[in-house]
Amino acid sequence: MECRTYSESLTAFMDAELGRDQAKEVESHLTECAQCHEEYQSLLDSQKLIEQLRPLKLNPNLWTRIHSEITDVRTEESSWLLGLRSFFGVRWMPVAAGTLGLAFLSLFFVYERNMEMEQALQTYLQEREELEIAEISVSRYTVSPALQAAYPNPFMVNLTSRGNPFKVE
Amino acid sequence: MKEQRTRGPTPQKKAQTSSISGEELSGTVSRAKEGHVEAFQELYELYGRKILNYIYRLTGSREEAEDLAQDTFVLAYKNLKSLKENGKFQSWLFRIAQNNVYQQYRGFRPQFHSDSETESSEGSELQRLAAPQKGPEDRLLSDELERVVEEVIYKLPDKYKKVFVLSAVHKLSYMEISEIVGRSLASVKSDIHRARVEVRGKVKDYLG
Amino acid sequence: MPHLLALLLLLGPQTNMIDSQGWERTRSIAEAQHEIVMLLINGKEFDKVLNASQEIFSLSFPYNQEPLFVTEGRILATALSDLQQYELAQALLDQALESVSSNRSKALLYKEKAYQCTKEGKNDDAMEFFEKALELEKSAP
Numbered sequence: 001m002e003c004r005t006y007s008e009s010l011t012a013f014m015d016a017e018l019g020r021d022q023a024k025e026v027e028s029h030l031t032e033c034a035q036c037h038e039e040y041q042s043l044l045d046s047q048k049l050i051e052q053l054r055p056l057k058l059n060p061n062l063w064t065r066i067h068s069e070i071t072d073v074r075t076e077e078s079s080w081l082l083g084l085r086s087f088f089g090v091r092w093m094p095v096a097a098g099t100l101g102l103a104f105l106s107l108f109f110v111y112e113r114n115m116e117m118e119q120a121l122q123t124y125l126q127e128r129e130e131l132e133i134a135e136i137s138v139s140r141y142t143v144s145p146a147l148q149a150a151y152p153n154p155f156m157v158n159l160t161s162r163g164n165p166f167k168v169e
Numbered sequence: 170m171k172e173q174r175t176r177g178p179t180p181q182k183k184a185q186t187s188s189i190s191g192e193e194l195s196g197t198v199s200r201a202k203e204g205h206v207e208a209f210q211e212l213y214e215l216y217g218r219k220i221l222n223y224i225y226r227l228t229g230s231r232e233e234a235e236d237l238a239q240d241t242f243v244l245a246y247k248n249l250k251s252l253k254e255n256g257k258f259q260s261w262l263f264r265i266a267q268n269n270v271y272q273q274y275r276g277f278r279p280q281f282h283s284d285s286e287t288e289s290s291e292g293s294e295l296q297r298l299a300a301p302q303k304g305p306e307d308r309l310l311s312d313e314l315e316r317v318v319e320e321v322i323y324k325l326p327d328k329y330k331k332v333f334v335l336s337a338v339h340k341l342s343y344m345e346i347s348e349i350v351g352r353s354l355a356s357v358k359s360d361i362h363r364a365r366v367e368v369r370g371k372v373k374d375y376l377g
Numbered sequence: 378m379p380h381l382l383a384l385l386l387l388l389g390p391q392t393n394m395i396d397s398q399g400w401e402r403t404r405s406i407a408e409a410q411h412e413i414v415m416l417l418i419n420g421k422e423f424d425k426v427l428n429a430s431q432e433i434f435s436l437s438f439p440y441n442q443e444p445l446f447v448t449e450g451r452i453l454a455t456a457l458s459d460l461q462q463y464e465l466a467q468a469l470l471d472q473a474l475e476s477v478s479s480n481r482s483k484a485l486l487y488k489e490k491a492y493q494c495t496k497e498g499k500n501d502d503a504m505e506f507f508e509k510a511l512e513l514e515k516s517a518p
Contacts, residue, residue: 008362011361011365011366012358015336015361017342017358042369045369046373049318050318050368053338056218056221058217058218062221063210066242066246067210069239070206070243070246122272125271126271129271129327130327130328
């Protein structure tokens with residue numbers, strides 16, 4: 001393995017994410033290669049800084065707010081049921097239960113579908129975001145290399161950064 | 170003859186990210202699913218701070234982080250029954266948090282407010298001391314260096330920031346991170362490395 | 378009949394050559410026109426953008442090159458919305474929609490419309506376009 005390949009594995013090595021054999025190989029290389037050893041050390045130093053960042057503490061009233069919201073949900077559900085029972089009375093209960101059951105089932109499917117759709121849109125937006133072209137500021141009337149990189153011409157032959165399918169062999 | 174270098178510190182396997190065993194966690198999640206609010210509170214106490222800090226790193230704002238953390242836990246409570254494997258509660262929760270942040274900002278990046286900046290501009294000294302957001306007793310970095318490091322992390326491109334925070338700050342395994350962000354292990358590993366190199370470079374530039 | 382067959386065999390490769398010459402010409406027109414559109418966008422001459430981009434989307438592309446229209450739509454729409462020209466981005470994507478025939482390409486463009494809507498906070502519109510995209514995907518190609 002070349003130094004460049006080791007360099008890419010250093011973070012995974014630091015995070016103990018390499019398999020045993022690979023980790024041993026990296027460890028052995030670090031004892032022999034000054035450059036990689038230095039690289040590893042600087043990654044470790046930077047990691048130590050991150051570990052020293054003070055995390056936010058939980059605000060004591062955050063749970064109060066969450067608790068109040070989730071118990072509101074539960075209270076709304078139960079008072080709603082009580083109201084329904086008094087309206088329909090015991091004799092009509094089976095009919096009421098059946099009708100309501102059907103209504104809820106259909107609402108549930110609609111809700112589930114809406115949730116699913118919303119989730120699908122979120123997933124797509126996240127994927128699309130990761131394709132987002134970087135914003136750069138460009139001067140007027142100049143097609144700079146940076147501009148070409150940011151908004152690549154898909155019709156250009158030999159556009160190596162995009163694996164152009166029209167590349168002339 | 171090759172010069173022998175002293176080995177760097179041998180990486181330790183990641184410490185248990187939660188102080189609860191897998192079985193206990195599964196039991197607590199089951200009870201929460203049955204509607205036991207105190208079980209859900211246990212889950213909040215285990216993961217609340219992590220979620221708050223994860224959102225804070227993504228949004229750069231303490232106030233937003235608290236609001237979105239609240240939304241995350243409420244949404245989790247409402248949808249707990251949709252969680253198939255109780256053992257995956259942590260990654261499921263992080264995923265909800267991430268989606269909430271995304272939904273809130275939809276690609277628009279809010280301005281970064283370092284917590285030390287907002288503290289100095291809000292409220293009296295007494296109010297600050299009464300509800301400290303960060304403990305002065307465990308300060309290891311100078312305020313300025315801390316602010317710089319936070320800003321460097323915050324300014325990472327979104328796709329690097331998420332995986333960086335989850336690995337370097339929250340010490341989650343790459344497999345778990347891959348589940349949370351919904352990308353392949355190889356892609357996550359590569360991005361974590363790039364993010365770490367970028368953070369190191371920018372902090373090094375500041376330190377001179 | 379054998380003569381006809383021979384003729385076809387002779388013409389076959391010629392036809393391919395003509396086709397690829399034709400495609401090369403079309404491609405290079407599109408390439409050049411893309412640069413013109415980008416210059417207009419970055420020069421903030423937005424009133425000229427749609428006319429210029431229509432020159433690209435009205436080109437006759439072979440069916441298998443249709444994905445290029447999708448890519449071009451995405452790139453130009455992003456360049457416009459980066460400069461907060463959201464309406465123009467949507468109009469440009471509509472031009473691209475007119476130029477493609479496959480449901481798959483249309484679906485991708487509707488998804489792009491959805492994405493661009495979210496950039497200006499029009500979440501309801503985004504959902505509408507996204508649902509339209511999924512419907513088209515079901516009936517692809």
